[in-house]
Amino acid sequence: MNFEKLLEVAAGDGEVTIPSSWAQGRASFGGVSAALVFDRMANVVAPGRPLRSMQVSFVGPVTPEEPATVKAELLREGKAVSQVLGRIVQGGEPRLMVLASFGGDRDSEVQVDALPAPDATPVDQCSGLDYIKGVTPEFIQQIEMRWAFGNLPFSGKGGRELGGWMQFRKTPETFSDAHIIALVDAWPPAVLPYVKGRVKTSSLTWALDIVHPRPVLEPGDWLLYKATIDEASSGYGHTYAGIWTARGELVALSRQTVTVFG
Numbered sequence: 001m002n003f004e005k006l007l008e009v010a011a012g013d014g015e016v017t018i019p020s021s022w023a024q025g026r027a028s029f030g031g032v033s034a035a036l037v038f039d040r041m042a043n044v045v046a047p048g049r050p051l052r053s054m055q056v057s058f059v060g061p062v063t064p065e066e067p068a069t070v071k072a073e074l075l076r077e078g079k080a081v082s083q084v085l086g087r088i089v090q091g092g093e094p095r096l097m098v099l100a101s102f103g104g105d106r107d108s109e110v111q112v113d114a115l116p117a118p119d120a121t122p123v124d125q126c127s128g129l130d131y132i133k134g135v136t137p138e139f140i141q142q143i144e145m146r147w148a149f150g151n152l153p154f155s156g157k158g159g160r161e162l163g164g165w166m167q168f169r170k171t172p173e174t175f176s177d178a179h180i181i182a183l184v185d186a187w188p189p190a191v192l193p194y195v196k197g198r199v200k201t202s203s204l205t206w207a208l209d210i211v212h213p214r215p216v217l218e219p220g221d222w223l224l225y226k227a228t229i230d231e232a233s234s235g236y237g238h239t240y241a242g243i244w245t246a247r248g249e250l251v252a253l254s255r256q257t258v259t260v261f262g
Contacts (some may be wrong), residue, residue: 002170003032003142007178010036010070011043020064022139027061029139030096030155030203031185035178037086037098041072042177046080047104050214051177054080054100056206062088062095080104090095105212114211114250120148123165123222123246143167143186149226151190154199162190163226171220177210183223184208184243189258190227191237200261204236207255215249227254230237235260 001009001019010016016036018028034056043049062068068090075083086098124173126146129136151157166183189201217223223240240252 003168003182004172006032006036007039010040014040014070015067016070017067018062020063020138022142023064024137024139028064030058031182033062033088033096034098035181036070037088037096038181039178040070041084041086041100044072044074044084046077049082049102049104050212051210052103053180053209054098057097058203059097060093062090062093066090080106097207117224117244117248118226120224126164127189129252142169143183151193153188154195155193156196158194160229161226162193163187165222166225167220167222173219175217175219175221180210181208183252184225184252187225187227189237190229190239191258191260202259204259206259209253211250211252215245215251223251
């Protein structure tokens, strides 16, 4: 089941079963889970209010091949901003919680240009992360990544930066904020190049801001992702990342806290 079909199914009565082709270990890929909740939240706010910011808490694993319910609750709708609470419930328990702010434009004298995008090796000169059954997460079948920054996970080489180019392997019919959300979470935690053996990691919290007016994105466009480690110790890592178009336009800002088991 491709990404658009998942969105379509969840948009009905909120019931969805995420197939194992979107798995990430014992859980469903966090990016697609968050995107499903976002899409339902976007349908309860007033028109003309795009997503500005969302905070995701990964309460427990959203298990693949098990029915789940995607819910959204409008908390408040002000003159310009709507606050929405979303969640995925599975087995009678909350598995993923999202608090999001959707806001229309305001008149303002403040205008500050985004910092320039980092220099990156062109996508056609970067090595890809291939899907290898039993080695890479199953969702790599759906999302293509080309390495441009940092060392590979489990290489033991360390480094503070990680990232590169990303897109869906099957070109979507449209390119929405839901697609951005799914892509941004695809990259492995930036702390993994510090370990030599395979260890388990999991996102604990994730904050994502999407910049508006958002640059025009067409289906099949590559996005550039670069994450940097702030600090990591005691089994937790703290990172921030930027996401840009191939033209160097800022699309989104991401911050994550990850847990490292080992």
